[in-house]
Structure formats: C-alpha cells, structure tokens
Amino acid sequence: MSDITIKHVRYQNLGWETAADLYLPPGFDATKQYPAVVSTHPIGSCKEQTSGNVYGAGLAREGFVVIAFDASFQGASGGEPRFMEDPSIRVSDIRYAIDYLVTLPYVDPARIGAIGICGGGAYTVHAAITDHRIKALVSITGVNFGRLIREGFSNFQPVAALQAMAAQRTAEAQGSARQVINYLPASVEEGRAAGLTDIDVLEATEYYKTARGQQPNGATSGLFSFNSAAFGWDAFLHAEVLLTQPLLVIIGDKPGAFGAYRDGWEIHGRAASPDKQIYVAEGWSHYDLYDKPEPVALAMAQAVPFLQKHL
Template sequence: MIKSVTFKSNTWNLVGTLRLPENFDENKKYPAIICAHPISSCKEQTSGQIYGKALTQSGFITLAFDASTQGESGGEPKYSEDPSQRVEDFRCAVDYLVTLPFVDDEKIGVLGVCGGGGYAVNAAMTERRIKAVATIVAANYGRIVREGDLTPDNALKTLEAIGAQRTAEARGNASLVVPYVPFSSQTELDAAGITDVDLTEAVDYYRTSRGEQPGSPNKLRFTSLAPAFSWDAFAMAELILTQPLHIVVGGGKAGAFGSYRDGFDLFNRARSSQKTIHVVEGATHYDLYDQPQATEQALAQVIPFFKQFLS
C-alpha cells in the first residue's frame, strides 16, 4: 500500500510517500525507515522507488520524502540546498512517524543515498530516536563543494561569486538558479571533454528517461551553496555517532563525487561499536542508484542489517 502524506518542517509542508507492507494491520506495530534522496533528486527516484520499495517488501514501513524547497515540498527560497535545513527535515520526519499508531517509535531507522546519506548520518548524531543508520554511496556535501574544481582556490572564488550574487539580489536583481548537472547529453559532455564517470553517469541518470522525474528539475539556487562550504556531514561522528551503522560503497571506477573515500572516512570516524562497510565490486556510484545487479547486492546487506537492529 502506498500513501501520499504531508508533515510539517518549520511552517511549511513536506510531501512524502509512505509505503506500508503487504498484509498491513493497523493494529500492529511496525519498524519504520526514513529513506533520503540524493542532492538534486526526489522521492520518486532511487530513495523511494528502489530502496524504499524493497525495504517495504521486506516488512518495513518506509517514508521517502522530498526535502524542503525541493520536489513537491514547500519552503522558501525554492531550490535551496541548505545542509542545516536538510538535517532538520529528518527530525521532522521522525516527529511525523511517532504520531502514527502503527509505527514502533523505538524501531525507527534511516537510509540515505549519496548526499542524502551524508545528511542522514549528520541527523542521526543528534536525533537519538533514530536507532540504526544505513548509507548507500554516502557523499559529504561539504567536502564536495570545498574541493571546487579540485582546488581550494576555486572554492574561494565560488564563495566570492556567491557574495557578489547576494549583493546583486539585495539590490533588486533576479535570483540566480543554476543547474546541478550542467550538461544535458553525452554529446555536450564529449564536446566539453568530460570523461569523469560520476559526471557522465549523472547525465545518464538525471537527464534521460533512465531516472528523469518532474520532482527533480535540475535546479539549484546559487546563493544557497554558501553554508555548505563550512559544513562537514561527518563532524563529531567520532564522538556522538553511536547507532549501528552499515555503509555501502561502489568498488568500480571512482569518480569526482568521492563517495568511495567518504564511505571509508565515515567508517573510520564513526564511534559506533557495531559498524560495517560493504564494497559492491565493480559498481559505480550511479549503479547503486538503480542498476539491479548493484542494488540487489546492496539490499542483500541492508535488509538483514535493519532486521537485526530494528527487530
């Protein structure tokens, strides 16, 4: 059973997809898992349609939702990517789940994909109602933006540009909305000489029928980038990330997003006494979004993990 639901984050509504397991009985209590989408994504893509769906088929209630200012969710300014708000959305998702009489509020977990994995980890550190954490190709958004074009100086130039744009907007100019993925086809990638596996597969996933969804329009408010430059998804993990943790990374060719090294960085930093990391050999970052051979291997690890710690 699939239900469209809404719940509050600050003063606006977030829109989510609540999946209920087969033979659902509203008089019983079920474990629940929040499924968080990647940066630039939406609930109809990998977090909900692949991982949320499979976890529900395994007996869990799942909640995949659009982040604030994105997809069908409210919040202003639209198309912002603010780490602090993304993390607050998780707390609000827990607030919603604990109001449902058929959710066991001592058995709530979280699964995040790509940037959603980084946000999920960060949220779990201070949201102790989350009892287990799994990540799929988790990426540390702060690290990604600080690297810029792989140099700190380029990151500083971006911050200067953000400041200039805020000044322009304060003086009445239009807001600047830019694409997350700046290329729309393989032809454009070839013309620009782009061969990085993450960038080329981002185009294949987000800009073609493979993964395109209306809730993922490839729009980013440029000035909203600023807070991420001083943000670390895994900050304090060595002190306060204690929940059971399972990390899935791809062992194929590494790309610019750096999720393979972020996965091992998280594993090494986490205080969790029960933590595991699984490498899906040969799988790229985007293979673990929707390619059956890769996602089935990830789920073969994630489902038993949640059954162990949310049972």
C-alpha cells in the first residue's frame, strides 16, 4: 500500500478511547481539504479487515480520507466489558468518528460520507438517519442486527433467548464469569460436521477462520448477556421520514441466513432519500463482497462515482 499512507490514531469516545486507522490518499497534502468517509466494520470484525484494508484503502486511492475504527469494547478500542455488541453504542461510534474527522484541518466538514459492511452497513444507515453531517452513505451487504438477532441468532425464539440472557446477566452481576460466545464454528469442516449448510455461515467461517481474512482482533465473539440490547433495535427506524441523504445499497444475489439481500431491498424501499440506488452484484455472495477482487471491483465501480458526486 505504498501509494497510500495509513496513520494509526486514538481519540476520545464516551468514557474510553477509540483506536482507528486513517487512510490518506496518494500524494496527500495536509494543506488541502479532502472529502472524508467513515468506514464501519462488520459484527465480530475489526478495522484491519474489510472496512479498512479493502474499502478503506480502495477509497483512499480514489482521493478520500478514510477512517476505519474498531468498535467500542472490541479490537484495540477501549471499553469494558469486552465483546459487547450494543447497536446504540455502535452507532454512537460512527458519530465519534465524525467528531474526530471534523477536527482535522485537511478534512472538509461539509463533505463527509459513510460506508459500512455487513452489520456495519446497517449501523451506517441508522447513524445517517439522525446524524446529517453524513452527506451520502453506502451500505455494502448491510445486515440489520436487530432483525437478525430476533430471528436466526435466537433460533427464532427471541423471548426464550431474552430470558436466558437475563439469567446470565444476573449471574454475572453476582460474580459469575462472563459468557463470551463465538458466532461461528472453528472451521468450515467443523461446521459441516455439525450439520451447518447455510452459505453465509460457512463462507463467514472460511473468511474469518482462515488466512484469507483472519486478523488477531477479528474475534467473531459476542458477550451473550449483553446481546439483549439488540432485540428491541431496528436499524431502519424512521428511515421513511429522516433518511434523506443520497443512499447506495450494494448486495450480492446469493441470499443467505444473515439476510443482507432482504435487508438491502427493505432499506432501499423505506428510505426517504430522493436519490437512492440499489446495485445487485450478480453471481456473488455476502462474503464475496468482503474481499474478492472481482465483486469488490464491481462494488467500488458503483461506490466511488456515487461518493465523488455527492461529496
């Protein structure tokens, strides 16, 4: 990546610091002002994976300053207890990333956009609904975590799951060890042996659990007792009224259990944005869009001119 510069930064969040990577364009000149993009990673991921090394780097090469950050309680960012996946705080993380960007003299505060992948895509949508400093947004195979946890992640038994989480949180408050779950099997082979057949689960495992995408902080872990916060959350709440910025939704046409295909069409339909587009990458799946050169090139061919136009 000699054509771009990556700068490691830390900045204040609520009661802790966020760790982030700034991707600076080729020939970066600190005396100029650039359009900037906040890039938000998937659930269980980290800034060194698709949000940073793929889309962050790719957008920087096209002239954007990009910030890819680790979610609070995850990766190299602060916050306790570890491995919390609280949608409200994840959305707040995006706002704090914007707060940091607007302090940089080489960022034009009137030209800030946002992009997110998987759960990060839907978090980006939710952030843009109420933070209109985001002037344009791109959701790459975005997944509404609230819907997913009420459905597949709770085996379609959300009340039973909430009751189990309530009991576990009480036990932890009384001194029991934290229960950290792994969202994925240890390997594709282990998953198949357990009878798993869904394309999203198996391809996620192939991405996160092999050299293809594996990173030390890409833990694919969640704190079980704190996952209850997501059950009452909808990434697309009030999009029909408040999401007015230009919106680009990118999905693959191979649907899987995580639901990016259906969520993509849903937010495209619900958004109030006068300028909204949906692009379906034919022949490609959710996890192909994370890092495989051909589908990523298709996504970038849509995202780059869209962001250049609106930022």
